[in-house]
Amino acid sequence: MSRITLTSVAATLALTSAATAQTEIDLWHAMGGALGETVNAIAEDFNASQDEVVLTPVFKGTYEETLTAGIAAFRAGEQPNIIQVFDAGAATVIGAEGATIPVQDLLAENGVDFDIEDYISGVRYFYADSDGKMIGMPFNSSSPIMYYNEDALDEAGVTPPETWEEFAETTAPALAEAGYIPLAQSHLPWIFTENFMSRHNLPFATNDNGYDGNDTEILVNNDAIKAHFSALTDWQDAGYFKWYGTGWGDNQTPFEDGEVAIWLGSSGSFGGLAQMDLGFDFSATYLPYWEAVTTEPKQTFIGGAALFAMSGQSAEENAATAKFFEFLTSPETQYFWHRETGYVPITEAAYELAEEDGHYDRMPAAEVGIQQLSLPAGDHTRGYRMGFYVQIRDVMNREYGRILTGETSVEDAFQTIETEANQLLERFAKTQG
Amino acid sequence: MKRAGFSTPWLPVLLLVPQLAIIAIFFYWPAIVALHSSFYLQDPFGFGSTFVGLENYTHLLGSAEYRRVAVFTLTFTLLVTFFSLALALLLAVKADKVLRGAKTYRTLLMWVYAVAPPVAGFIAVILFNQSWGPLTELFGLFGHTYMVGVNFNDTAFAMILASVWKQVPVNFIFFLSALQSIPRSVREAALIDNRSASGRFWDVTFPLLAPTGFFLLIINITYALFETFGIVDTVVKGEPGNNPMTLVYKVYVDGFRGNDLGGSSAQSVILMVLVLALTIFQFRLLERRIHYT
Structure with a gap:
């Protein structure tokens, strides 16, 4: 008995040492x-x-x-x-x-x-x-891209919008007329803030978007993005845009269900959508941009x-x-x-x-x-580097949610985001000291 | 009379050591570390750090968002405590009168006690699902578009409902056993003095339930403040956004998600002080005014 035990122990040891050679x-x-x-x-x-x-x-x-x-x-x-x-x-x-x-x-x-x-x-x-x-x-x-329900767009007789102006004037009214909620998106800080900056080649933070030092200040409180969020609230009132909360999936599901015609999500969502039996054909294209802000849209962040x-x-x-x-x-x-x-x-x-x-x-x-x-790069499209950024995103999510539920104004919200984000950046700089 | 005692002073110390060690390792040590790191801003990986004195505290006290979370926590705690106690008391009084099938009723009412907070939260998430939740549809019938995760009050209501539902059984068990321990003679005497059932309840039964009630009050306040974490986390799906959250959840959001160890430690210390105050309140004020039979 004891001999058998010893032999098996020896065998186990031999196996283990063979394994640890790797x-x-x-x-x-x-x-x-x-x-x-x-x-x-x-x-x-x-x-x-x-x-x-x-x-x-x-x-x-x-x-x-x-x-x-x-x-x-x-x-x-x-x-x-x-x-x-x-x-x-x-x-x-x-x-x-x-x-x-x-x-x-x-x-x-x-x-x-x-x-x-x-x-x-x-x-x-x-x-x-x-x-x-x-x-x-x-x-x-991944990068945020625009997914659209091809059947819905055909039904409404429109093509995927290249600019937000086109969306507001042509696409959204036609889609709403056809009985769809024209637009939803899954991540406001990522899609409508970070990549808004890169798509329009706007500086997002001082110090070359934060790469060159820790004494960085955020540049989020600018007219272009405030105009974008004002437009969003107008679209929401007109039934052109619906916000389903901060959760990613809550906003993606209505697109999958065929209620929402255009959904802004991740290029990484493609595999999952392609495997699903959606009941309609979908395709994707670039994130729209505001012609009023730039006529040369740039690449997005990764x-x-x-x-x-x-x-x-x-x-x-x-x-x-x-x-x-x-x-x-x-x-x-x-x-x-x-x-x-x-x-x-x-x-x-x-x-x-x-x-x-x-x-x-x-x-x-x-x-x-x-x-x-792979679209043309600009001065501000390389990326951004900001400390305590998870918390900065939390602040953005909170204030954007308040804008869209009518608890605050666009002006106040961006003022708050700027103040709180800069406090967080200042605090982060001290953690590095 | 012979006093029972230890012959050597070392034995009692030895017997206490395991318990003291547990308290020291799991309570005092973390508390001291939290207090220490609340005076610093430190790199989460532990490389850099700066002594900032009371800055983490002044930052919190000056933060409109922290005040907003504190106000919500207070409201949430009051509502959860009140409704958990009131509903449990009502159910216990009714269950106390049931003669037939009493055991079945009681078991069914206690059932929920076994549900873990995140599961309770998950049930709320399902009930209030934006597109097909049964309670969402019920509110829809009354003309209210219920949007959990979008509307602050709707989300708060879902959290409160789940928290109350989860806590009622515990209170029910305590109230029921308190009711059943009221001596029969007292009840019979009351029956002669007062013909009105509600009068008897408020004059005789309710005061006799006071010791249990106050004990449960403290338990429920602690529950609403701390143990509802799982419910809050599930209902907001880990993304607080513009949703309501409690102070404890904010400690997690800023510390564990946001990696702000100093700020989060300061928040923990504030909560420790709150618990300390609650404990003093319990022992100094309540225990003195309650008459135990």
């Missing part, structure tokens, strides 16, 4: 549902593609929860090798120099070729420092999230992380991710592969996100 690394992410399954598929492919590294993806909840879990783990010395951090958390994780290894350095140290020019232009510098060094590896890059290599790991594990990043940015993996989820491919090579494969002939709407990100 380097194990972990990835904490916020991709739930179908997106999470795609992440798992990528991890399995990576593990099967070589036998030196084993990557374990772990779902940690929402973006905010994932970042907080990563911070808590870092402070306890238990951080994962890779963590996914979203756009609004970029200032926090990049500000904490020493918490992560810049991805550009990591790849260079481990002999992986890196050329920032390989990445599509809209993606290149969002997660970079002020010198243009890439800190986080863009992963699920949004989504990036992968950061956390510091404090052994050289061996860092090499394994670099190996995974190399796999992840390969055109094949990027194309797979793009095709399954609708997130944009981050490299030119992956984009070309998708084109060659005929992906956009089959589904033209899948190309809209990347095309919009």
Whole structure:
């Protein structure tokens, strides 16, 4: 009996040591549902593609929860090798120099070729420092785009609006006449604030949108955006726009149900919508712009999230992380991710592969996100970097909700957002001291 | 008479150590850390930090939003406490009179006690679903377009309803057992003195329920302030926006979501002071004025 036990223990030990010959690394992410399954598929492919590294993806909840879990783990010395951090958390994780290894350095140290020019232009510098060094590896890059119900637009006899003027004068009245709610959107700070600035090439914050220092002030209280929100309330009164609250899904569902004709969402929503049995044909195009503000609309910000290599790991594990990043940015993996989820491919090579494969002939709407990100760049379209930005978004969501429920005026709301955001930025600057 | 006691002074200390250790590790230590970090603004990863004195507190006291959340929390607590107690008392008085099938009724009324707060919140979310919620449709019949997550008052109502529903059973159990412990002789004596049932209730039964009532008052205030977190979180779907929220939820929003450790710690300290005040109020004022039989 005891001999059998000993033998099995020895066998187990042998197996374990064989397993530990491989380097194990972990990835904490916020991709739930179908997106999470795609992440798992990528991890399995990576593990099967070589036998030196084993990557374990772990779902940690929402973006905010994932970042907080990563911070808590870092402070306890238990951080994962890779963590996914979203756009609004970029200032926090990049500000904490020493918490992560810049991805550009990591790849260079481990002999992986890196050329920032390989990445599509809209993606290149969002997660970079002020010198243009890439800190986080863009992963699920998305941009807000305009989805529309083709049947509804046909019925109303209109084409997707290119400008907000066209929407207000032509599209919306026709759609309302046809019995649809013309417009809904899922994220006011992201779509109607951050990307409003980039689409119209307006400065969003001082210090080059916050990249060049911590003493940044927000420039959100400007006439163009106030006019936009005034128009929104007018449209709401006229039945051209409906707001279903701050939750993402509450605003997407009426589009899926065919009540809302035009919905502004993420290019990453494409995969999910395409798999659904919607009962109508849908397509997508660029986010409209105000002709009164600019006649040369620009590209939008990438949004989504990036992968950061956390510091404090052994050289061996860092090499394994670099190996995974190399796999992840390969055109094949990027194309797979793009095709399954609708997130944009981050490299030119992956984009070309998708084109060659005929992906956009089959589904033209899948190309809209990347095309919009590849529109001409302006002085203020690279991205933004503001601390405590999650809280700044909370303030925006609160004040926008109050505008749309008639609790406050557009003028007062933007005054409040400016004041509170600047207080938060000032407080964030002190956390870095 | 022989006093029972320990022969050595070390034994009682030894027996107390586990409990004291738990209190120290899980209560005093975090409290001290929160107090300490409320005087700093620090990088969440723990790299940089600046001593800012009382700035986190003055920032809160000067914030219109913090005041708004505090006012809502107060209103919410009063309403939840009042309705949880009143409904439970009503149900307990009625259940006390039931003779047939009493056990079934009581079990059904206590049932909800087992529901976790987030589940209660989720039930409210379903009942008030914007497009097909049954209660949304009911309000629609009366001409009110109910919009949970959009309209502040509608969302607040959903939170209060779920919180009251969740808390009634606990109060019910306590009230029912208090009612059943009122001596039969007292009731019979009251019956001779006063023919009106409601008169007997207010003159005799209600005062005798006072000790239980005050105990429940404190329990319910604490519940409304702190334990409704799960309900609030589920109803606002993790995105506070322009929705109502309680002070405890704001600690979470600013600290755990927003990574503002200093500001969030200051909010926790304010809540600690509030609990301390509530406890003193309970022991000093209420306990003295209540006559236990």
